[in-house]
Amino acid sequence: MSSPSKRERDEYRAEASAWFEENVPAQPDFMLPLTFMEVGTDDQFHFLCDWQNRVYEAGYLGAAWPKEYGGGGLDQAFQDIATEQMRRHGSPIMLNTIGLSWAGPLILDMGTHEQRERYIKGILSAEDIWCQGFSEPDHGSDLGNAQTRAVRDGDEWVINGTKIWTTHGNYAKYMILLARSIPDTPNKYAGLSFFLSPMRVPGIEAIPIRKLTGEYGFTETFFTDARIPGDSLIGEEGQGWAVAMRTLEYERSARGGQAGGLSIKVPDAEEVVDLARRARRSGRPAIEDPVVRDKLVELLIEDRGLGLCGARQRLAPLNQERPFSLGLSSKLMQTEFIRRLNEFAISMQGARAAYYVGDPDAIDDGTSQRSYLNAFSATIGGGTSQIQANIVAEHVLGLPKS
Amino acid sequence: MSVRHGTIGLSEEQAALLESASKFCRDKSSIEAVRRLIDDELGHDPAVFEEMAELGWLGIAIPEAYRGAGLELAEVVPVVEQMGRNLMAGPFLSTTLAAQAVLCAGTEAQKSQVLPELVAGTPAALALMEPHADWDPKNIGCQAVRGEKGIELSGTKVLVTDAGVAKWIVASVVYEGSPALVLLDAEAITACKRRRETVVDETRRSFQLGLDGVSVAEDALLDVSLVPAALERTELAGSLLGSAEMCGGGVGCIDSTVAYLIDRKQFGRPIGSYQALKHPTVDAHLGIEQARSHVYAAAHTFENGREGEIAVRMAKAHAGPALAFAADRAIQFHGGFGFTYECDAQLYRRRALWCENQHGDALYHRQKLASLIL
Numbered sequence: 001m002s003s004p005s006k007r008e009r010d011e012y013r014a015e016a017s018a019w020f021e022e023n024v025p026a027q028p029d030f031m032l033p034l035t036f037m038e039v040g041t042d043d044q045f046h047f048l049c050d051w052q053n054r055v056y057e058a059g060y061l062g063a064a065w066p067k068e069y070g071g072g073g074l075d076q077a078f079q080d081i082a083t084e085q086m087r088r089h090g091s092p093i094m095l096n097t098i099g100l101s102w103a104g105p106l107i108l109d110m111g112t113h114e115q116r117e118r119y120i121k122g123i124l125s126a127e128d129i130w131c132q133g134f135s136e137p138d139h140g141s142d143l144g145n146a147q148t149r150a151v152r153d154g155d156e157w158v159i160n161g162t163k164i165w166t167t168h169g170n171y172a173k174y175m176i177l178l179a180r181s182i183p184d185t186p187n188k189y190a191g192l193s194f195f196l197s198p199m200r201v202p203g204i205e206a207i208p209i210r211k212l213t214g215e216y217g218f219t220e221t222f223f224t225d226a227r228i229p230g231d232s233l234i235g236e237e238g239q240g241w242a243v244a245m246r247t248l249e250y251e252r253s254a255r256g257g258q259a260g261g262l263s264i265k266v267p268d269a270e271e272v273v274d275l276a277r278r279a280r281r282s283g284r285p286a287i288e289d290p291v292v293r294d295k296l297v298e299l300l301i302e303d304r305g306l307g308l309c310g311a312r313q314r315l316a317p318l319n320q321e322r323p324f325s326l327g328l329s330s331k332l333m334q335t336e337f338i339r340r341l342n343e344f345a346i347s348m349q350g351a352r353a354a355y356y357v358g359d360p361d362a363i364d365d366g367t368s369q370r371s372y373l374n375a376f377s378a379t380i381g382g383g384t385s386q387i388q389a390n391i392v393a394e395h396v397l398g399l400p401k402s
Numbered sequence: 403m404s405v406r407h408g409t410i411g412l413s414e415e416q417a418a419l420l421e422s423a424s425k426f427c428r429d430k431s432s433i434e435a436v437r438r439l440i441d442d443e444l445g446h447d448p449a450v451f452e453e454m455a456e457l458g459w460l461g462i463a464i465p466e467a468y469r470g471a472g473l474e475l476a477e478v479v480p481v482v483e484q485m486g487r488n489l490m491a492g493p494f495l496s497t498t499l500a501a502q503a504v505l506c507a508g509t510e511a512q513k514s515q516v517l518p519e520l521v522a523g524t525p526a527a528l529a530l531m532e533p534h535a536d537w538d539p540k541n542i543g544c545q546a547v548r549g550e551k552g553i554e555l556s557g558t559k560v561l562v563t564d565a566g567v568a569k570w571i572v573a574s575v576v577y578e579g580s581p582a583l584v585l586l587d588a589e590a591i592t593a594c595k596r597r598r599e600t601v602v603d604e605t606r607r608s609f610q611l612g613l614d615g616v617s618v619a620e621d622a623l624l625d626v627s628l629v630p631a632a633l634e635r636t637e638l639a640g641s642l643l644g645s646a647e648m649c650g651g652g653v654g655c656i657d658s659t660v661a662y663l664i665d666r667k668q669f670g671r672p673i674g675s676y677q678a679l680k681h682p683t684v685d686a687h688l689g690i691e692q693a694r695s696h697v698y699a700a701a702h703t704f705e706n707g708r709e710g711e712i713a714v715r716m717a718k719a720h721a722g723p724a725l726a727f728a729a730d731r732a733i734q735f736h737g738g739f740g741f742t743y744e745c746d747a748q749l750y751r752r753r754a755l756w757c758e759n760q761h762g763d764a765l766y767h768r769q770k771l772a773s774l775i776l
Contacts, residue, residue: 294765296776
């Protein structure tokens with residue numbers, strides 16, 4: 001497929017812009033989550049399912065996924081344009097991000113034709129919400145040591161164990177589940193298998209966990225003799241670790257193929273500059289303070305640098321020596337930057353930095369405070385920054401294992 | 403266009419030069435050669451410089467009319483980057499920048515005379531800095547006045563890189579109340595009072611130039627109306643190429659540090675297996691990766707007016723601290739050996755100090771950026 005011309009892209013952009021302009025819903029009378037990870041009430045859930053479905057029906061989600069499974073069959077450039085228009089028009093986030101950005105691309109990549117037919121369209125339409133069962137209470141960063149058991153029994157697998165930090169655990173219809181089907185393998189990774197597991201079967205219980213912001217959005221998920229169909233495997237039995245690693249590449253954006261769509265709304269660097277014009281320190285606009293100005297410029301340089309690193313990935317001669325460097329480090333760089341950006345946004349607010357969401361005097365209703373605290377979900381989830389640094393050290397620089 | 407987004411691209415010529423320069427600089431500038439040239443009075447190997455001229459690298463960004471290749475500074479970036487990576491010495495950068503100044507503000511006669519010489523490998527230098535140590539290129543104390551012997555010069559230039567070998571030097575002066583650039587030929591250079599300076603980066607050769615009593619012919623003045631633009635362009639060109647050199651240095655520094663972290667064992671393990679060392683090494687690597695993205699974006703946009711200026715200043719503001727951090731940690735992670743003259747980590751740290759203070763440090767460029775983008 002040849003890449004679309006500038007004219008084609010401009011036309012598509014104009015159409016998408018007009019559609020979002022017209023259709024982005026008004027703010028409801030309840031607070032919407034900043035990211036797909038903070039969906040904590042039924043009101044939020046139904047509102048966001050409905051919105052995702054409308055975006056999909058309009059063609060602005062999964063635009064680059066194959067037509068035969070429910071996608072739009074277009075070039076990726078078009079989906080990128082649509083996602084950018086969502087952001088520009090203040091669209092609420094796409095609820096089903098785990099389906100759209102990691103389970104979906106994984107199924108398209110490694111699933112069978114039947115699995116793609118069964119799952120892809122529901123992911124896009126938000127009929128089927130997905131969650132992820134990787135971390136366990138005792139095995140977070142050490143994912144390869146997961147102990148949830150899967151035992152074959154006739155036509156079914158019987159699952160026992162506990163997963164944690166399950167985003168949408170209480171709403172999901174399906175889970176991508178990493179479990180141990182072969183006990184006592186000499187190599188801990190060899191005993192793992194990967195399942196596309198239904199969630200609405202007896203023996204699965206999801207208990208919401210409250211987050212540091214006070215919001216909900218994920219659960220601790222208990223499996224007690226939960227029976228799932230025998231054909232739930234994706235990949236071969238015992239190859240779950242490789243499938244999980246592939247999934248994490250999608251999750252960390254080290255590999256493309258996601259359905260697109262806005263999954264988080266965090267203040268970007270330009271919005272922080274705008275905040276600096278409105279916030280006041282020592283009786284004058286923060287942006288007049290030379291120290292604030294210097295720091296803002298520093299953040300804008302870093303912000304642009306991160307974008308340029310993404311663009312540089314496509315220029316092969318500039319990535320020859322360490323070809324995986326930019327891909328494997330983007331999660332680490334991006335998420336740590338966003339955390340620091342939000343922290344700085346709070347620091348510009350003078351005494352009003354002490355307010356939080358809900359107070360009438362909080363600047364922008366405490367968005368910076370809430371975003372800063374929420375930013376840890378990205379520096380911890382999907383492999384902590386410290387694990388990411390190990391990955392870059394070992395797989396990019398070639399340093400020995402810790 | 404949003405201040406958040408830059409654009410990056412890579413020309414075929416850039417890619418080809420990256421490949422050939424990478425090999426050339428590795429072959430010609432081994433760490434042993436770098437060390438040997440530090441102790442050499444001249445400080446570089448003239449045969450290598452001649453080869454670079456033969457390869458056409460001194461004429462990359464010079465129009466074909468003056469026997470150059472007619473490309474842009476963007477294509478010089480990969481060459482300088484690879485020189486930086488191998489700590490390569492020589493008057494390549496000085497000659498390239500002096501040529502850009504002549505190209506920008508020289509009269510037709512000056513361009514026709516000087517540029518083909520520089521393309522062919524005659525070293526040249528830029529003399530902009532003065533004892534006041536202000537990076538603003540328009541803050542000039544040296545004077546040029548019309549007198550009996552032609553244009554009579556006075557004042558002192560400092561930190562003139564490669565003035566020891568330069569056959570042409572472009573110096574900034576004030577003439578009739580305005581900033582001016584004057585072209586010193588070999589005779590005028592000989593007439594200057596020259597003192598070799600002791601500088602932090604020992605791979606460099608830097609000189610103080612006393613202009614008192616030196617005079618030049620009237621036709622040595624560059625076109626005064628073009629001088630303000632030339633001074634600005636020189637600062638940006640120097641910043642772009644300096645950033646490229648720092649990025650290369652950063653890659654070289656990280657490669658050598660990583661090799662040591664793998665090789666060196668303590669408590670029965672390679673020290674690179676300790677997260678206290680590996681995580682900051684990753685930070686250093688990613689700092690350089692971002693700097694490299696900025697540099698290639700700055701190269702790509704260099705000729706785009708204000709956008710180019712923003713991109714270049716961002717590159718310089720990022721690359722300096724990035725190399726400084728990488729080299730600072732390199733010294734620390736070498737332990738006791740890192741404290742010795744023999745350890746190469748100091749070469750990179752000294753290089754970082756030198757480059758950071760050419761054409762404005764990070765704070766200087768951030769201050770300029772604040773007015774440009776906030």
